[in-house]
Amino acid sequence: xxxxxxxxxxxxxxxxxxxxxxxxxxxxxxxxxxxxxxxxxxxxxxxxxxxxxxxxxxxxxxxxxxxxxxxxxxxxxxxxxxxxxxxxxxxxxxxxxxxxxxxxxxxxxxxxxxxxxxxxxxxxxxxxxxxxxxxxxxxxxxxxxxxxxxxxxxxxxxxxxxxxxxxxxxxxxxxxxxxxxxxxxxxxxxxxxxxxxxxxxxxxxxxxxxxxxxxxxxxxxxxxxx
Numbered sequence: 001x002x003x004x005x006x007x008x009x010x011x012x013x014x015x016x017x018x019x020x021x022x023x024x025x026x027x028x029x030x031x032x033x034x035x036x037x038x039x040x041x042x043x044x045x046x047x048x049x050x051x052x053x054x055x056x057x058x059x060x061x062x063x064x065x066x067x068x069x070x071x072x073x074x075x076x077x078x079x080x081x082x083x084x085x086x087x088x089x090x091x092x093x094x095x096x097x098x099x100x101x102x103x104x105x106x107x108x109x110x111x112x113x114x115x116x117x118x119x120x121x122x123x124x125x126x127x128x129x130x131x132x133x134x135x136x137x138x139x140x141x142x143x144x145x146x147x148x149x150x151x152x153x154x155x156x157x158x159x160x161x162x163x164x165x166x167x168x169x170x171x172x173x174x175x176x177x178x179x180x181x182x183x184x185x186x187x188x189x190x191x192x193x194x195x196x197x198x199x200x201x202x203x204x205x206x207x208x209x210x211x212x213x214x215x216x217x218x219x220x221x222x223x224x225x226x
Contacts, residue, residue: 006032006041017049020202026053030062044073044082051089056202060097064090075113084110084123091130092203125154125163132170145174162204165194169208173215181219188212189224 013028029050032041042050047070054062071086087110095103107130114123132147152167154160172187192212195205216225 010041022053022056026057044070080113081123084114088126122158122160125151141177161199162201165191165200165208169211188215
């Protein structure tokens with residue numbers, strides 16, 4: 001009977017996640033992911049869901065721990081691309097919460113996995129985001145712009161709305177850095193339009209919103225920001 005109960009709990013947790021009820025999803029998944037209880041009930045994708053719910057409810061440490069577990073489960077199961085995705089998210093979360101050195105380690109780890117995978121896969125577009133940020137932080141805006149264009153192309157080629165929105169948004173900010181303010185604002189508007197369909201995942205949507213608002217503040221376009 002207990003096994004049936006665990007399955008029912010897991011289905012309810014996944015349903016809460018799909019409804020974007022982040023607190024309910026976090027509580028349900030974290031309970032099932034408790035190592036002292038039913039950790040075996042969760043697969044790698046479930047731990048990734050737990051990580052997202054944890055991040056969106058302000059639980060950064062829980063997010064990192066869940067992503068690490070998801071990474072290892074995928075790696076042990078032979079799904080290197082899923083492990084790369086987890087490495088990407090670990091690096092993103094850590095780099096934006098004050099741990100750039102650890103983030104860099106996860107970028108290197110994920111990139112090494114990706115280098116061993118043949119063919120053109122959408123994960124290469126995701127890893128380009130970290131390369132783009134590296135160029136931006138170094139003030140290397142021309143190569144950063146090339147990365148942004150390539151990220152957008154990966155998104156369109158693979159039908160990935162997260163990459164499309166992120167790539168267009170980044171092109172907009174980089175155009176503004178280059179003095180092409182009007183062009184940059186049009187691109188930011190296009191990135192925001194990508195969010196209107198609801199297809200962009202919550203964390204990427206938040207990044208696009210923040211980038212747009214920062215860009216508008218830099219040029220005092222408060223009407224557009226509002």
